[in-house]
Amino acid sequence: MTADTSLSPDGTEYRLPGPDESANEKQALDAITLQQRNLGRGIVVVQGMGFVGAVMAAIVADAESRRGEPIYFVHGHQRPSRRSFWKIPVINSGKPPVNADDPEIPEIFSRCVVDKKTLRSTWHDHVYELADIVVVDIQLDATKPTLGKAAEGYCDLTAFRDGIRTIGRHIKPDTLVLVETTVPPGTCEKIVKPTLVEEFQKRRIDTSQNPPRVAHSYERVMPGKQYVSSIRNFWRTYGGVDDVSANLAREFLCNVLDVAHFPLYLMASTTASEMAKVLENTYRAANIALMLEWALLAEKAGVNLFDVIRSIRVRKGTHDNMCRPSLGVGGYCLTKDPILANWAATHLLQTDVKLEYAVRSVDSNDLMPLHTFDIIHQALDGELTGKMVALLGASYLQDVGDTRHSPSATLWKSLVEAGAVVTVHDPLVKTWPELKEASVHKDLTQCLKGADIVVFAVGHRDYLALDPAYVVRATGKTPLIVDCSDFLTDQKIREYLRLRCSVRGLGKGHIRSLNFP
Amino acid sequence: MTADTSLSPDGTEYRLPGPDESANEKQALDAITLQQRNLGRGIVVVQGMGFVGAVMAAIVADAESRRGEPIYFVHGHQRPSRRSFWKIPVINSGKPPVNADDPEIPEIFSRCVVDKKTLRSTWHDHVYELADIVVVDIQLDATKPTLGKAAEGYCDLTAFRDGIRTIGRHIKPDTLVLVETTVPPGTCEKIVKPTLVEEFQKRRIDTSQNPPRVAHSYERVMPGKQYVSSIRNFWRTYGGVDDVSANLAREFLCNVLDVAHFPLYLMASTTASEMAKVLENTYRAANIALMLEWALLAEKAGVNLFDVIRSIRVRKGTHDNMCRPSLGVGGYCLTKDPILANWAATHLLQTDVKLEYAVRSVDSNDLMPLHTFDIIHQALDGELTGKMVALLGASYLQDVGDTRHSPSATLWKSLVEAGAVVTVHDPLVKTWPELKEASVHKDLTQCLKGADIVVFAVGHRDYLALDPAYVVRATGKTPLIVDCSDFLTDQKIREYLRLRCSVRGLGKGHIRSLNFP
Known part of the structure; x- marks a missing residue:
């Protein structure tokens, strides 16, 4: 692999775009967007073609009105890094940039890119100038420096803030920025909105008249055969930094998700929505962590703990979600969300609250x-x-x-x-x-x-x-x-x-x- | 109140029985039992006319065969202490010795004592000699010497063991002893069975031929308007010290409970059944304890945590039992069962396991x-x-x-x-x-x-x-x-x-x- 190429998982090398390609891509973006606007479609940019963002982009591009007309055209934005640029040509060939067991994933990409032509991916930041709605799906990690010391875990928001800054440099003042990334509670109010305000002010936008429109809503994706469905056909919680933002988010989510069967849940603030996500996963992490000490006891007492758990789980409504102990806990949510919450309590929300159960649960599960x-x-x-x-x-x-x-x-x-x-x-x-x-x-x-x-x-x-x-x-x-x-x-x-x-x-x-x- | 009377909550004084009344009561017990046996009924003694025992006694006395015939006659046994003797005359007058909001409670006592004549209460230990089944419902507490230091909590089994010893002195060797009390895991195997063996051997019973029949099964009673129903029409877990014991317990529970709608769950041992009960309540206690630190965070972050919880609880099956923080946790189960478990780990099951989450949850809830x-x-x-x-x-x-x-x-x-x-x-x-x-x-x-x-x-x-x-x-x-x-x-x-x-x-x-x- 040379310095200016990006290697896809199937072994294909893609050349990174050079400065000379900027004007062409910009022109292409303008032309497509104009054409799509003339078809009456809203313009959505999804930032980050990762595990969630790419599929979310396809779901938005697949959304149709009651008359069967596409509602949105979606630009999937991905930075042209060596690690990830390949996703752009892969998507634009009608293929998914993610591996999943859900057969709907290749179908939806092929349908939206090739048939409906409502999805295209780009690396060019100019795309944000064209957006009515930007959906933020940048990855955001927690760092755990030492195994078993989750209390020392932290969240480095630098890259995330840079992503928001890019948006703020380009968007129209009334564009909705809908954060879908799982973030430390307080991020939309303390990071996203102030960063957008800063960039707006550099652009001499009067933010008292044009406050940035920011909302938060989180998916509850489950890996596996129902990947697409777990995003589209599932409950959503959302909140906005103000009523206008919340209403814009509501309209968008109603167009895109199956809200008839899974009604939206409006929170009073973005912080509340952000907190719901991390508490939801902390709850699960804590319930798993609880079980290890019972496993130890069962082993030494000659008892089959799994049988004990099965007998308890017959109690529907109160005990039927009791978790089993196992080798450990992995994945991208339960391992980090409690840490995002604990870190936010001090560093974003400026409280003296320590989420000890949350942190302890991560430690137990990690160990x-x-x-x-x-x-x-x-x-x-x-x-x-x-x-x-x-x-x-x-x-x-x-x-x-x-x-x-x-x-x-x-x-x-x-x-x-x-x-x-x-x-x-x-x-x-x-x-x-x-x-x-x-x-x-x-x-x-x-x-x-x-x-x-x-x-x-x-x-x-x-x-x-x-x-x-x-x-x-x-x-x-x-x-x-x-x-x-x-x-x-x-x-x-x-x-x-x-x-x-x-x-x-x-x-x-x-x-x-x-x-x- | 004089030394030899017992004061009921309604203010009536009842004279404790004197030694001269022993022979009469014994005769009465023999006569009633003979008469009931002639009617083809099994003889059940319920030990302890407390919150659960009294109602369980009535439920057993109320059980009928498909032809509408009572299956059991029940002797409710209560020690003739000043604190509790009054329960015996109250029950024998057809009234419940417990206060509850469930209208079925006065009904079932009146029906069984007055109409069906399948329930009578006594203080005389002779009753155990007559029993086919003894249901143990003696109260068993955990002691927490210091608020907030549940790890120091312990369980004094002296009175419980005395109760079992009384049974062992009197029962026929093939009588089933069904422990319904919530006990530290290991109690049936390490305390109940050995105590019965001791007493059998004093009586020169060959325990290799006639091992004591011991089983454990726990109720899941909920205070309130469904008190009776929450015992009778609900799932039961049970286990025996051997197959014969487990089968006897099964037969009894099938006769008494609505097993058609709430099938029984057989565990491989009494310890497993005992463990299920305390884990079940520890799970609940831990889930409440988790929420306090989130309440603190929500208060300082300007968020309504209850709204956050409501939004999470829409996730059926995995998150719909999330608990709310509150003033605190009371009642007789969540406050002590995790302590019984932690104490048992060391003192009955002889392991080095510490149930830290369990203990910590009790502390959080107590504080x-x-x-x-x-x-x-x-x-x-x-x-x-x-x-x-x-x-x-x-x-x-x-x-x-x-x-x-x-x-x-x-x-x-x-x-x-x-x-x-x-x-x-x-x-x-x-x-x-x-x-x-x-x-x-x-x-x-x-x-x-x-x-x-x-x-x-x-x-x-x-x-x-x-x-x-x-x-x-x-x-x-x-x-x-x-x-x-x-x-x-x-x-x-x-x-x-x-x-x-x-x-x-x-x-x-x-x-x-x-x-x-």
């Missing part, structure tokens, strides 16, 4: 993989050096190929550090960008070969279906079998025991009572 | 009322001496008259300690046994008279309906209004503000933005 390490370590009397481990599952969620913040990575590292030789398998993971040292096998038999320890780390369907006789035969040994979250039925455990394997299970203290039939 | 105190303290710049406070609500739950571990007591104490003069009102509370120093007004106007501060502590329907103009007029002042858990709508808050009151609300940071219309 959860170490318990599986302990289980293995103890079963082998600490002798891990040179032991072959087959780690089944690299993604953070069952039946999904997403590896972001996967707890398998933490387990992998601790095993390798202890001297074990770890081979990884995942049927859905093509690359593991967060753990380049680990190669991910596609061939399960190959991965299992010679394994002293087989770890059922993720509940992919393929793994749940595995025949113990096959697993044991493939290793060529009588391996230690480790079940990280009730992936093995008692019947399967008995079969492994009958095949002379040792079996351990997180939260499964009853295993020692499972005798041969 | 929660101090935040309302802080709100008041801050609003008055710390000048509480001589201030008149009207505390609306003494019970621990809305529309229920139950004061056990009510957070209102903690608030009352902290206000009085700070020099305030607190008057209490509750439409449903007759006496406040846990806080005898506080008299509970029945007349709201009288309670409000002269109040500088009005605290909406509990969400009783009567309070939600109150007209701000009436409240302010009744005080004769412009009091500080304090809303402990979203009991006041924004419209009501605006009215109070218009009447020149100050208003504060836990978790309601938006109040300062509520201007007069």
Whole structure:
């Protein structure tokens, strides 16, 4: 890859645009926009063609009036970086720039780009001058300097603020800026609006007459086969910095989402909407974190915690969402949103509130993989050096190929550090960008070969279906079998025991009572 | 009250039975039991005529076969103590020994004692010799020596073990002992069964041939208008120390409960069943505890947390049971069950596991009322001496008259300690046994008279309906209004503000933005 190209995941190199292409692209943007305006369509720019932004852009481009007419034309904006520029030509060829298991994703891109011609992607900032609505979908991370010390976690808003600044330099004063990124509560009021005001004032716009229009609304996307639907056909909370902004956001969301079945929920402020998002995910993170200590107790008390949980979950309405302990918690939301909230409490909202449960939950969940390490370590009397481990599952969620913040990575590292030789398998993971040292096998038999320890780390369907006789035969040994979250039925455990394997299970203290039939 | 009488809540004195009455009562028990056996009925003894035991006894006595025949005759056993003996004559007169808002309670006692004659109460231990099944409903408390240090909490099993010993001295070897009391996990295996074995062996029963039959099953009673139904028509988890015990428990529960609509859930052991109960309540306690720090943040960030929660709760299945912060957490379950679990981990199950989330949640919830105190303290710049406070609500739950571990007591104490003069009102509370120093007004106007501060502590329907103009007029002042858990709508808050009151609300940071219309 040379300095001026961008490499797509399928291996195609795309040349970055040079300064000479600026005028042409600008002209193209003007021409398309004029044409689309003449068709009566609103102009939407989505900033950031990432995991959410790209799909959101397609959903907006796919929205139709009752008469079946497209409501908006969408410009998807992506900075021309080497890392991401490739997304622009890929989108403009009618293909999605994201990998997902949802068959609707390739369909919607092809339909909007090729058939309806309501979606196009660009790198040119001029596009913001043309927008009626800018939807902000820039990625925003929390940084956790030390594993297990989430209280030290922080949020660097520099890049996010730069993105907003770019918008402020270009947009018409009455353009709605709708932030969809999960942000620390207070961001729209303390960062987005003041940054836009600053840029407006540089442009000599009278912000007392033309205050920036800012709103916040968050998606609740779920990776997997319902990816598009989980954005379009699901409840939305939103709020604006003022009534005009809230009303503009409402109109937009009503045009784009299935609000008939999933009514919008208006909050009194953007801060309230932002807070709802991070509390929602903190709630989930806290409920998972609670379970680890019960798993430890169940293991030592000879109890199957998963059975206990199943019995409690019959209580509909109050207890049916009780979470299970597992290898750990990954993905992009539960691992960082509590930290965004805790950091915002001090740094954006200027309070002295510490969100101790939130932070503690992240720590518990981040460290959860170490318990599986302990289980293995103890079963082998600490002798891990040179032991072959087959780690089944690299993604953070069952039946999904997403590896972001996967707890398998933490387990992998601790095993390798202890001297074990770890081979990884995942049927859905093509690359593991967060753990380049680990190669991910596609061939399960190959991965299992010679394994002293087989770890059922993720509940992919393929793994749940595995025949113990096959697993044991493939290793060529009588391996230690480790079940990280009730992936093995008692019947399967008995079969492994009958095949002379040792079996351990997180939260499964009853295993020692499972005798041969 | 003389030494040998027992005073019922309605003021009637009952003479305790003397030694001379033993033979008569024994004879009566034998005669009734023989007669009932001849009618083909099983004999059940319920040990402990408390809040759950008395109602459970009535439910068992009310159970009928498909042909409409009573299945069991029930002896309700109560020790002849001065504190509780009165329950026996009250029950035997066809009246319930418990106060509850459920109209089915007086009905079921009258029906079973007077009409069907399937329920009778006794103090005589001889009754255990006659039992096919003993249901244990003895009260079992956790002790918290210091407020806010739940980790030091413990469970004194002496009285409970004595109760089991009494059973063991008398029962037939094949009698099922079904423990319904919420106990520290491990109790049936480590306390109940060994105690019964000890007593059996003293009686020269060969326990290898006749092991004690012990099972555990927990109710999920909810105080309020559905008291009976919440025991009878609800899911049950159960487990036995062996298969025979589990099967006997199953047969009994199937006869007594609506298992057609609420199927039983069998656990592999009594410890698992015991663990399910305390985890179930810990889950709830932890979810409430999580919310306090978000209330603090919302207050300082100008956000209405309750609105945030409402917006999140639209997510059915995963988030619709999110709890609200409030004055605090009371009642008999959430305040102690996490402590039973944590204590059991060390003292019964002999593990080194500390249930830190569980314990911390109890602390947060126990200390929660101090935040309302802080709100008041801050609003008055710390000048509480001589201030008149009207505390609306003494019970621990809305529309229920139950004061056990009510957070209102903690608030009352902290206000009085700070020099305030607190008057209490509750439409449903007759006496406040846990806080005898506080008299509970029945007349709201009288309670409000002269109040500088009005605290909406509990969400009783009567309070939600109150007209701000009436409240302010009744005080004769412009009091500080304090809303402990979203009991006041924004419209009501605006009215109070218009009447020149100050208003504060836990978790309601938006109040300062509520201007007069």
